[in-house]
Amino acid sequence: MLRSSLLLLLIVAVLSPALGCDWLRGYRDLRNRTVVLIQTMGGPMAVQDPTDYFPYNLYRQVHSRGVQVQLWFIRENLQHIHDLYHRSNCSSAWNQQKRMEFMQSVERQIQELSSCLKEPDVAKERRILAKQLRRFYRKLRRQSLEPSGSVGSHQPGSDPGSNPGSDSGSAGCELLRKVTLTHLNRIDFLRNHAYQRAGSPGPKR
Incomplete structure (x- = not known):
């Protein structure tokens, strides 16, 4: 009986941050x-398959991890996305008011997710996943935010998005938008999975 009670307390202690996570x-x-x-x-999104720029394998890995790791992974993806849109030069391809509203929406979610996390709990797994995520977003940045105006024409030694006076080109901008939409859809799927694992339903906002 005592052992069962201790086990229950341990489970509650592990899940309690997730159970109280408003996001x-x-x-x-x-x-x-x-x-x-x-x-x-x-406008119309790029027809290019985003597979080369999307970490499907990382989402599959995280799907079987604990809720805290899943929430951390979602937050890291949103942070990378926010950074890309912050440095994007897509003024001719995007509605800038909607771009700003999008960034504000993503930033709000990042803040909410940060309040849900117990950072030491994911420190070990974070190092490996973070390195792999950076590699995917670095590749996406090179292909979508270069100032040359076309996907795939990045010049060696140049820093994509480093020239604020140059437009990134509609092809790269729409590729970024399509990959972002794929992320948001997979994030929602992962959120539903984490919510089911965390249990206790709460009020909707």
Whole structure:
């Protein structure tokens, strides 16, 4: 009996941050608004398959990890996305008002997720996953934010997005938008999975 009680207390201690996570239990309108903004920010999205620029294997790995790791992984993806849009030069391809609203929406979610995390709990797994994520986003940045105006023409030694006076080109901008939408859809799927694992339903926001 004592052993069962101790085990129950341990489980509650591990899950309690996730159970009290407002982002995990609610904010559906905010998440939906983020998707709508990325869909309507520009014109028709690139038809190019985003597979080369999307970490499908990392999402599959994280799907079987603990809730805290999943929440951390979601936050890291949103932070990378926010950074890309902050340094993007897509003024001719995107509605800039919607771009700013999109960034604000993503930033709000990052803040909410940060309040849900117990950083030491994910420190070991974070190092490996963070390195792999950076590699994917570095590749996406090179292909989408270069100032040359076309995907795939990055010049060696140049820093994509480093020239604020140059437009990144519609092909690169729309590739970034399509990959972002894929991330948002997979993040929502991962959130649903984490929510089911965390248990206890709460009020929607």
